Amino acid sequence: MSKLSLRSRLLFSHIIVMLVGLITLLIVGRLFSPQLFELHLKRLEGRGFDLSEIRHDLIWKFESAWSRGAWLSLLMGVTVSGGLSYVVARRVVQPLIQMEKITQQFAQGNLKARVPESEILELNRLAISFNRMASNLEDVEQRRRELVGDLTHELRTPLTILEGYLEGLADGTIESSPEIFQRLAAETTRLRRLVHDVQELSKAEAGYLPINIQPLDLYPLLQSLIQRFSDQLLEDGPVLRLECLPNLPLVSADPERVEQIMVNLLGNALRYTVKGSITVKVWSESAKLWIAVIDTGHGIKAKDLPFVFDRFWRSERSRARSPGGTGIGLAISHRLVELQGGEIQVESELDKGSTFRFSLPLA
Ligand code: ADP
Numbered sequence: 001m002s003k004l005s006l007r008s009r010l011l012f013s014h015i016i017v018m019l020v021g022l023i024t025l026l027i028v029g030r031l032f033s034p035q036l037f038e039l040h041l042k043r044l045e046g047r048g049f050d051l052s053e054i055r056h057d058l059i060w061k062f063e064s065a066w067s068r069g070a071w072l073s074l075l076m077g078v079t080v081s082g083g084l085s086y087v088v089a090r091r092v093v094q095p096l097i098q099m100e101k102i103t104q105q106f107a108q109g110n111l112k113a114r115v116p117e118s119e120i121l122e123l124n125r126l127a128i129s130f131n132r133m134a135s136n137l138e139d140v141e142q143r144r145r146e147l148v149g150d151l152t153h154e155l156r157t158p159l160t161i162l163e164g165y166l167e168g169l170a171d172g173t174i175e176s177s178p179e180i181f182q183r184l185a186a187e188t189t190r191l192r193r194l195v196h197d198v199q200e201l202s203k204a205e206a207g208y209l210p211i212n213i214q215p216l217d218l219y220p221l222l223q224s225l226i227q228r229f230s231d232q233l234l235e236d237g238p239v240l241r242l243e244c245l246p247n248l249p250l251v252s253a254d255p256e257r258v259e260q261i262m263v264n265l266l267g268n269a270l271r272y273t274v275k276g277s278i279t280v281k282v283w284s285e286s287a288k289l290w291i292a293v294i295d296t297g298h299g300i301k302a303k304d305l306p307f308v309f310d311r312f313w314r315s316e317r318s319r320a321r322s323p324g325g326t327g328i329g330l331a332i333s334h335r336l337v338e339l340q341g342g343e344i345q346v347e348s349e350l351d352k353g354s355t356f357r358f359s360l361p362l363a
Helices: 006-046 055-107 121-171 178-206 218-230 255-272 302-307 316-320 329-339
Strands: 214-216 239-243 251-253 277-285 288-295 344-349 353-361
Touching (some): 006 055, 055 121, 218 255, 218 277, 218 288, 251 255, 251 353, 255 288, 255 353, 302 344, 329 344
Parallel strands (some): 239 277
Antiparallel strands (some): 214 251, 288 353, 344 353
């Protein structure tokens, strides 16, 4: 099929419509005007005018005047409507050409390019959809760039440590000892965790994590988690308890993702609480169920609180720990809570303890 531009198609369709109109007008005019003119002459004769001598001449003149008028109107009609059609086609096609240029710019990497509004309703809708898609893509690209930037920064430290030790061991400036190898093993463990966590985070951020929302009774899930974590507690460590009524209202959530969030929050509480208690408390409030993990651990400085859910953020204290965490767990939890329609909050006081709580919508 031959490809005609939209402008030519519009032009042709306008000209065809106009020609059909004009030709119909001409045919109808040609058929009826002489008869009507003759009728008019007959009426004049009826009123006593004698037209017998000029009758033939009058009809002939009328027909020739009519034909000339018709040709003139055909010529003018085609010219004027052709010109008008050209202007209209241009107005429709111009924004499309502009859109095409902008999408090309976008494809070439100018993610800030946006399509301007159009006065044509459908084109305006297309422009709005394109712009929405463009800002989503820009967001994803921005996050991807930030993630890669943060990740390279995070990878540099363990890699530098590994490199330093391995070079020292190779040239004999460091003597090999079980402690050195333990340190090397700890750094590689940290690298492995980092890779695993980043993979989870990128899935959660890009929205590729399957979330299987269903009506869920949290009580058995929390109980089994408490049981699992209690087994890890040292004898002189904190006590772990669950504070909630057994007949909890059902929530709309994904059991696997809730478990992932809880494992992260309980894991953190355990890691940062030397003595005292870790309490899991559950209560409902309007259309939400809140789950809180309250610890009496070393807490977080007030100035650090706004950053705890940022990826790779770790307090100075936990950075000093070796191998330490990756600072990704809370970023993942934050995203997982959001994906299930809830919110997550933190309250903490240095050396007193922290409370991490999140909500889930009731089923
Ligand atoms: P990770 O624990 O792997 O470092 P997270 O994202 O889970 O990563 O936590 C980020 C940081 O927040 C931790 O490094 C720690 O400094 C701080 N943090 C998290 N939970 C607690 C807690 N319960 N008590 C004190 N600090 C915490």
